[in-house]
Amino acid sequence: MPPGGSGRPSCLYHAGAISLLMCLHAVLSHATVLPDERADGMYHYYDGGGVRVTGPALLVRKNLTDTVAVSGSYYADTVSCASIDVVTTASPFKEKRTEYGAGVDYLHIDSLMSLSVTKSDESDYTADTLSMNYSQDVFGGMTTISMGYSRGKDTVLENNDPTFSDYVNRYQYRLGVSQILTPTLRVNLDYEAITDEGYLNSPYRSARIYGAAVPEQYPRTRDSQAVAFRAFQYLLPDSSIRFEYRYFWDTWDIGANTAEISYSTYIGKPWLAELRYRYYSQNNASFYSDNFTQSQNYMARDKELSTFKSHTIGGKLTYTFQTHPSFVTKSTLNVGYDHIMFKYDDFTDVRTQEPYSFDANVARLFLSVWF
Amino acid sequence: MKPAKITLMLLFLCSLSGCAIEPWVMPYEREHLADPIMSSSRDPIADRHRQHVFDTREAARGAVISEGGGCGCN
Numbered sequence: 001m002p003p004g005g006s007g008r009p010s011c012l013y014h015a016g017a018i019s020l021l022m023c024l025h026a027v028l029s030h031a032t033v034l035p036d037e038r039a040d041g042m043y044h045y046y047d048g049g050g051v052r053v054t055g056p057a058l059l060v061r062k063n064l065t066d067t068v069a070v071s072g073s074y075y076a077d078t079v080s081c082a083s084i085d086v087v088t089t090a091s092p093f094k095e096k097r098t099e100y101g102a103g104v105d106y107l108h109i110d111s112l113m114s115l116s117v118t119k120s121d122e123s124d125y126t127a128d129t130l131s132m133n134y135s136q137d138v139f140g141g142m143t144t145i146s147m148g149y150s151r152g153k154d155t156v157l158e159n160n161d162p163t164f165s166d167y168v169n170r171y172q173y174r175l176g177v178s179q180i181l182t183p184t185l186r187v188n189l190d191y192e193a194i195t196d197e198g199y200l201n202s203p204y205r206s207a208r209i210y211g212a213a214v215p216e217q218y219p220r221t222r223d224s225q226a227v228a229f230r231a232f233q234y235l236l237p238d239s240s241i242r243f244e245y246r247y248f249w250d251t252w253d254i255g256a257n258t259a260e261i262s263y264s265t266y267i268g269k270p271w272l273a274e275l276r277y278r279y280y281s282q283n284n285a286s287f288y289s290d291n292f293t294q295s296q297n298y299m300a301r302d303k304e305l306s307t308f309k310s311h312t313i314g315g316k317l318t319y320t321f322q323t324h325p326s327f328v329t330k331s332t333l334n335v336g337y338d339h340i341m342f343k344y345d346d347f348t349d350v351r352t353q354e355p356y357s358f359d360a361n362v363a364r365l366f367l368s369v370w371f
Numbered sequence: 372m373k374p375a376k377i378t379l380m381l382l383f384l385c386s387l388s389g390c391a392i393e394p395w396v397m398p399y400e401r402e403h404l405a406d407p408i409m410s411s412s413r414d415p416i417a418d419r420h421r422q423h424v425f426d427t428r429e430a431a432r433g434a435v436i437s438e439g440g441g442c443g444c445n
Contacts (some may be wrong), residue, residue: 040416046424059416073416140394141401172433178411183400186409191435226433230411234403248431256431262409272408282430304430316417336417342428362424364417 024266032110032137034069035061040368048340048360050082050092055071057366066131067108071116073101084303084358087211087213088350090204093159097122110137124203126241139182148174166199184234190225207299216300218287224250228258231264240264248282254305270320278312290346303356307345310363314338314362336364412436 055076082092103116120127135146206213248256262276274314285305287298316336335348
C-alpha cells in the first residue's frame with residue numbers, strides 16, 4: 001500500500017501491477033539466442049572498371065558463457081587501381097587496406113545487446129567505428145524490435161601532399177522490426193539515418209569546367225535516410241525466396257532505388273544453391289555535372305554521384321560436410337559469384353566521348369566451421 | 372478522474388489487449404523459419420564483402436543487414 005493510502009487505491013495499484021505484469025508477459029515471452037559459434041575464412045576477388053581488389057578475410061565468434069559471446073574479424077584489400085578517374089587524371093597505383101574488428105554480445109532474457117569496434121587503415125584513409133545494437137523479442141518471439149547507433153571517426157590524407165589532413169565524423173541511427181506472419185513467411189522493415197560531417201570528397205578527383213580540370217568541392221555535411229522492406233518466404237519442400245526493396249534519399253538530392261530477389265534451394269543432401277538478381281538506380285547529386293559551364297560553390301564529377309543504373313546477376317553454391325575433430329559440428333565450403341553491369345547516363349568516358357559503362361566480376365571462396 | 376486511475380485503467384486495457392493478441396504462429400510451427408535458407412544473413416563474412424562492393428560504388432547507403440568500414444578505391 002502506498003504511504004498514507006487507503007485500501008481502495010491499494011487494490012487499484014495491485015490490479016495495475018498485475019495488469020502490467022500480464023502486459024509484459026504477453027510482450028516478453030520468447031527465448032533469444034546468441035549468434036552461432038563459427039569461424040569463417042574467405043578469399044575475395046573483385047575485377048572491374050580497371051580496379052582489381054583481392055584479399056583474405058577472417059571472422060570468429062565464440063561463446064564465453066551462456067550469455068556472453070565475443071567475436072573478432074580481420075579483412076584485407078589489396079587494391080590495384082587504374083579506374084577511369086585515375087587513368088584520366090593521374091597514374092595507376094597500388095595500395096592495401098586492412099581492417100580489424102572486435103565485438104561482444106550479451107544476452108539477457110529476451111534481449112541481445114552488442115558492442116563492436118572496427119579499425120580500418122590504408123595509406124591515405126583511416127576509419128574507426130564504434131557500434132551499439134540492441135534487439136528485443138516480443139509477442140512470443142513473433143516480433144523482433146532492433147535499434148542501433150554507430151559513431152565513425154575517419155581521417156582523410158593525401159599521398160602526394162603530406163601536409164594535407166582532414167576528418168569525417170559519421171553518426172548512424174538504425175531502427176528495425178522483424179515480424180513472423182505465417183509459419184513460412186517473415187518480413188523485415190528497416191530504417192537508417194546517417195549524418196556525415198567533414199571532408200567528404202576525394203583529394204585526388206577533379207571536376208571539369210568546359211573540359212578543364214578543377215578541384216572538386218563538396219558540401220561538408222550530408223544527411224541521408226534509407227528505408228528497406230524485406231520478405232522471406234519458405235517454399236515447400238526445401239526452398240526459399242527472398243525479396244528486398246530499399247528507397248534512399250539524402251540532402252544532396254540523390255534518390256536511389258534498390259530491388260533484389262533471390263532463390264535458395266537444397267540440391268540433394270549436402271548441396272545448397274542460391275541464385276539472385278539485383279537492380280539499382282540513382283539520380284545525380286544537385287552539384288554533380290559531367291562538364292560544368294560555370295564555376296559554382298560545390299562541384300563534383302564523381303561517377304558515384306552521377307545518374308546511373310546497375311544490374312547484378314549472381315549466385316552461391318554451398319557444400320556441407322562433417323569433419324573431425326569431434327568439437328566441429330558442421331562445416332561448409334562455399335563459392336559465390338556476382339556479375340555487375342554499370343551503365344552511366346551522364347558520366348562521359350573522356351577517352352571515347354561516349355557514356356561510360358563497365359562490367360565487374362566479384363567472387364568469394366570461403367570455408368565456414370561451426371563448433 | 373485522477374491521472375493515476377487513468378494510467379491504471381490504460382494498463383488494464385493494455386493487459387486485455389495483450390491477451391487478445393496471442394502469438395498466432397507457435398514456436399513448434401517455426402521449423403521452416405529456423406532453416407538457414409530463411410536467415411537474413413546466412414554467411415555474415417560474405418554478405419559483408421558483397422555489401423562493401425556496392426557501398427563503394429553507389430551513393431545509397433544504410434538499412435542493410437551487414438556493416439562495413441573504410442572508403443575503398445576511387
